[in-house]
Amino acid sequence: xxxxxxxxxxxxxxTMLFFFMIVxxxxxxxxxxxxxxxxxxxxxxxxxxxxxxxxxxGRPTEELRKKMGSESRIQLNDKFADxxxxxxxxxxxxxxxxxxxxxxxxxxxKIDQDTKMGIVTDIKQAxxxxxxxxxNYSAQMRQ
Amino acid sequence: MAxxxxxxxxxxxxxxxxxxxxxxxxxxxxxxxxxxxxxxxxLPPPPQDQELEDIIVKERNVLAVRLNANNQLMCGSxxxxxxxxxxxxxEFIANPSNDPNLPEKHAKxxxxxxxxxxxxxxxxxxxxxxxxxxxxxFNVQNELIAAYNELxxxxxxxxxxxxxxxxxxxxxxxxxxxxxxxxxxxxxxxxGGKR
Numbered sequence: 403x404x405x406x407x408x409x410x411x412x413x414x415x416x417t418m419l420f421f422f423m424i425v426x427x428x429x430x431x432x433x434x435x436x437x438x439x440x441x442x443x444x445x446x447x448x449x450x451x452x453x454x455x456x457x458x459x460g461r462p463t464e465e466l467r468k469k470m471g472s473e474s475r476i477q478l479n480d481k482f483a484d485x486x487x488x489x490x491x492x493x494x495x496x497x498x499x500x501x502x503x504x505x506x507x508x509x510x511x512k513i514d515q516d517t518k519m520g521i522v523t524d525i526k527q528a529x530x531x532x533x534x535x536x537x538n539y540s541a542q543m544r545q
Numbered sequence: 546m547a548x549x550x551x552x553x554x555x556x557x558x559x560x561x562x563x564x565x566x567x568x569x570x571x572x573x574x575x576x577x578x579x580x581x582x583x584x585x586x587x588l589p590p591p592p593q594d595q596e597l598e599d600i601i602v603k604e605r606n607v608l609a610v611r612l613n614a615n616n617q618l619m620c621g622s623x624x625x626x627x628x629x630x631x632x633x634x635x636e637f638i639a640n641p642s643n644d645p646n647l648p649e650k651h652a653k654x655x656x657x658x659x660x661x662x663x664x665x666x667x668x669x670x671x672x673x674x675x676x677x678x679x680x681x682x683f684n685v686q687n688e689l690i691a692a693y694n695e696l697x698x699x700x701x702x703x704x705x706x707x708x709x710x711x712x713x714x715x716x717x718x719x720x721x722x723x724x725x726x727x728x729x730x731x732x733x734x735x736x737g738g739k740r
Contacts, residue, residue, distance in 0.1 A: 408559070409558070411562040412558065412562045412565050415566055415569060419569045445583055446584070446585045511583075514679065516678055519678070519679060519682050520675030520676065536588075539583050541584055
């Protein structure tokens with residue numbers, strides 16, 4: 403019986419490896435705030451990542467806390483931002499989408515569970531003004 | 546200075562596959578395949594200046610849910626625990642016993658159900674303080690949506706003998722019409738202590 407030629411096996415596995423490395427989504431932004439999302443039971447999956455924009459709210463990370471203080475901050479893309487920047491951010495995100503996708507835009511709010519509602523309300527009002535009415539409070543499934 | 550020609554021994558590559566396998570498994574384990582989940586909500590459009598929001602709602606049709614800065618929950622006129630909110634909301638939305646203090650019912654023609662009495666005028670009004678923690682607010686939202694989802698599920702089970710999520714698009718729409726989701730969020734106020 404001839405022996406099975408396994409010399410191409412490593413290449414095969416490497417292809418698989420590259421496939422997985424490419425498919426798994428890496429985090430696109432470096433997080434500058436820390437957050438632990440609340441837990442809920444009535445959660446829905448976020449579909450179509452391309453339609454979703456993220457807003458992060460939480461305390462600055464350990465290294466940045468000396469500079470920024472430990473008050474809750476908003477992060478848009480890679481930068482700290484103010485509530486007044488939220489509207490511009492939404493417009494910009496919407497402009498980056500194709501026209502047919504724009505009505506389906508959804509904003510995912512990743513907010514630390516200890517945040518005060520004041521800042522959350524301000525964000526919500528800004529989103530309303532920018533007509534980004536579909537939102538999603540990011541959360542974890544409660545076991 | 547004639548050198549003997551040395552033959553380079555071939556590298557034994559039989560273990561490359563194993564190395565690649567280990568790498569593959571490492572990536573498989575470390576990459577979190579978790580999908581983003583969250584509570585989907587719809588915000589109301591911004592208020593128009595010209596039209597004043599003076600919709601008069603009867604008192605029996607409103608369930609006021611309030612959260613103060615100390616994360617205390619008030620439903621109607623008494624303090625309650627977050628665990629009891631769902632039952633309270635369910636009773637309010639469905640009004641099974643036709644209680645005169647709970648939302649009034651109106652006859653409505655709905656596909657699959659025919660002419661039914663539903664509480665289409667009810668409103669759950671959530672108010673929170675600027676000092677309320679996001680977790681408390683989120684829990685309230687979660688419980689209220691859970692109340693709606695449970696009612697819809699019960700209705701789907703009794704009418705179509707299957708879960709709400711397994712119903713067809715038309716059936717789901719009829720159920721949504723039967724139990725419309727009406728959670729209104731008032732502008733936050735500063736009450737219940739310091740900020």
